[in-house]
Amino acid sequence: xxxxxxxxxxxxxxxxxxxxxxxxxxxxxxxxxxxxxxxxxxxxxxxxxxxxxxxxxxxxxxxxxxxxxxxxxxxxxxxxxxxxxxxxxxxxxxxxxxxxxxxxxxxxx
Amino acid sequence: xxxxxxxxxxxxxxxxxxxxxxxxxxxxxxxxxxxxxxxxxxxxxxxxxxxxxxxxxxxxxxxxxxxxxxxxxxxxxxxxxxxxxxxxxxxxxxxxxxxxxxxxxxxxxxxxxxxxxxxxxxxxxxxxxxxxxxxxxxxxxxxxxxxxxxxxxxxxxxxxxxxxxxxxxxxxxxxxxxxxxxxxxxxxxxxxxxxxxxxxxxxxxxxxxxxxxxxxxxxxxxxxxxxxxxxxxxxxxxxxxxxxxxxxxxxxxxxxxxxxxxxxxxxxxxxxxxxxxxxxxxxxxxxxxxxxxxxxxxxxxxxxxxxxxxxxxxx
Numbered sequence: 001x002x003x004x005x006x007x008x009x010x011x012x013x014x015x016x017x018x019x020x021x022x023x024x025x026x027x028x029x030x031x032x033x034x035x036x037x038x039x040x041x042x043x044x045x046x047x048x049x050x051x052x053x054x055x056x057x058x059x060x061x062x063x064x065x066x067x068x069x070x071x072x073x074x075x076x077x078x079x080x081x082x083x084x085x086x087x088x089x090x091x092x093x094x095x096x097x098x099x100x101x102x103x104x105x106x107x108x109x
Numbered sequence: 110x111x112x113x114x115x116x117x118x119x120x121x122x123x124x125x126x127x128x129x130x131x132x133x134x135x136x137x138x139x140x141x142x143x144x145x146x147x148x149x150x151x152x153x154x155x156x157x158x159x160x161x162x163x164x165x166x167x168x169x170x171x172x173x174x175x176x177x178x179x180x181x182x183x184x185x186x187x188x189x190x191x192x193x194x195x196x197x198x199x200x201x202x203x204x205x206x207x208x209x210x211x212x213x214x215x216x217x218x219x220x221x222x223x224x225x226x227x228x229x230x231x232x233x234x235x236x237x238x239x240x241x242x243x244x245x246x247x248x249x250x251x252x253x254x255x256x257x258x259x260x261x262x263x264x265x266x267x268x269x270x271x272x273x274x275x276x277x278x279x280x281x282x283x284x285x286x287x288x289x290x291x292x293x294x295x296x297x298x299x300x301x302x303x304x305x306x307x308x309x310x311x312x313x314x315x316x317x318x319x320x321x322x323x324x325x326x327x328x329x330x331x332x333x334x335x336x337x338x339x340x341x342x343x344x345x346x347x348x349x350x351x352x353x354x355x356x357x358x359x360x361x362x363x364x365x366x367x368x369x370x371x372x373x374x375x376x377x378x379x380x381x382x383x384x385x386x387x388x389x390x391x392x393x394x395x396x397x398x399x400x401x402x403x404x405x406x407x408x409x410x411x412x413x414x415x416x417x418x419x420x421x422x423x424x
Contacts, residue, residue: 034247035152035170042146043189063250075251075322075342076238093238095152097144097191099207 005048007058011067018058019086024108025056026101029072029079031063036095037078043098047105055105084108112201112213114140116410119192119204120220120352122149123396124386126176127403128218128410133183135411140212141180142204144191148173149222150349150387151396154265155246155272160396169246172396192355197379200417215417216381216410219356219369220403223349223387223394228260232316232323233345240323240342241316245269248342252277257342258326259283260313266346267291267299273344274304281306281338283313283328308338316343351388364390375406383410 009017009027018025028044030037048057062069062077072081072088081091082104089108092100116132118125121143132139151157154169163172180187190210196203197217204212225243227233233241242248245259249272257277259270262284268291273280282299287309289296299305310331317325326343329335351367362370362378368390375383385402387394 031250033250035148035154035168035173036244036247038170039146039148039152039173073239073320073322075240076242076244076248078247079238091238094244095145098189099144099191 005052005057006045007056009058009060009065011065014060014065014068018056018083021056021083023054023056024082024084024089024105025058026105027081027083028057028059029062029069029074029077029081030059031061031077033063034077040078040095043101046098047101051105055108080104082108112215114138114212114214115414116140116216116218116407117142117202117204117212117214118218118220118407119195119355120149120222120386120388121147121177121187122220122222122386122399123151123173123176124222124399124403124406125149125218125220126173126180127400128220128385128407129180129185129187129403130176130183131404131407132410133180133185135407137407137411137414139185140214141185141187142192142206142212143187143189146189147177147187150224153225153244153246155249155269157396195355195357197357197382198360200381202381216383216413218375218383218385218403218406218410219377219388220384220386220399220406221352221356221388223351223368225345226348226350228313228345228347230313230315232318236316236318236323239321240318240340242342242344243346245272245344245346248344249273249276252342254278255341256281256339257344258313258338258340259344259346261346261348262286262289262291263346263348264291264295265348266344267295269344269346270305271295271298271302274302277304277342279304279306281308281340283308283311283326283338285310285312313343349387349394353388366390374409375402376409381410381413383407 082089151169158166191207194205256279314327383406385406386399
């Protein structure tokens with residue numbers, strides 16, 4: 001199920017690859033110990049396929065990267081934050097369905 | 110009579126996956142529809158210690174992974190889409206999906222499940238994800254070395270309070286009665302755990318916080334007194350509410366809380382419509398009874414389909 005269209009970002013790359021990106025960017029903050037995070041994994045991969053070239057779909061492992069989640073006050077996962085021109089457009093916490101993620105992404109299109 | 114499927118199962122938690130397993134093995138032309146990914150509420154569980162056969166226990170995620178692999182082994186067809194509406198009364202039932210698709214079937218099993226109940230107090234909604242949580246296994250690790258609260262006194266609350274002591278320095282269980290409902294072995298563990306404190310006969314009035322998230326909760330006691338409890342997180346584990354929004358409640362028999370009533374064979378008040386798992390009106394919501402009901406509902410559906418085989422001809 002590996003999908004190279006999902007960008008795995010770390011703390012060091014975040015400013016450059018997400019905040020500084022000219023495309024809207026949806027970041028899925030997740031961790032390996034979180035069941036709902038794993039459950040939405042396939043949906044995230046489908047979105048990456050679907051929005052290829054229009055919206056950057058990225059994932060950040062909060063276990064390995066404490067700085068960025070701290071900066072955005074993340075205390076629950078999965079949290080999905082939508083960025084556009086470096087600004088937070090909106091966010092969703094919890095394992096939601098694809099339709100809700102579509103709705104979220106559309107806010108940046 | 111023609112329909113797309115003999116059976117459609119709505120929901121891919123333990124009940125739906127169990128029904129799907131029986132259907133696939135019974136060679137019933139079946140579709141399982143799930144809005145997110147399979148799993149349901151089991152995914153919110155840190156550790157399942159009461160599923161027979163898993164001697165050392167199993168994580169909620171692993172249990173679902175195995176149940177999904179099990180239905181895949183028998184080739185169950187699955188579709189990931191949200192159901193928007195159901196047309197149930199006639200001999201051919203229609204399932205409307207959010208992608209515009211319309212699927213027909215001759216029998217249906219409702220396994221839509223339940224979701225965590227909210228407290229309904231000030232601050233809860235605003236601070237969800239910023240200190241208010243309904244999933245200890247997801248969010249526990251964010252509270253390393255901190256002081257937090259758990260609301261509830263049932264199995265889920267106590268199980269997750271114990272799990273949270275792996276991270277938090279202190280876990281205060283806020284319970285509205287003077288004794289726990291949780292099973293004995295969990296009670297014994299909780300009372301023996303030096304990191305767990307209890308506030309009895311207590312109810313949360315209000316959750317307060319700032320831009321950094323939750324910083325305290327107001328607790329009111331039965332005797333009229335009250336206190337502020339300084340915590341950075343509050344885990345609300347006070348039972349469930351039914352996922353019944355897509356169901357035609359005026360056509361089904363439901364209980365006062367909105368759960369679907371069935372007989373012991375999982376038949377609802379509509380012929381050909383069955384129910385299994387947490388959405389079913391009952392006393393106890395356990396993974397093991399969800400899977401038992403899933404199997405029972407599917408076998409009832411098979412019997413129903415057999416009785417009308419002469420007219421049913423799914424292509």
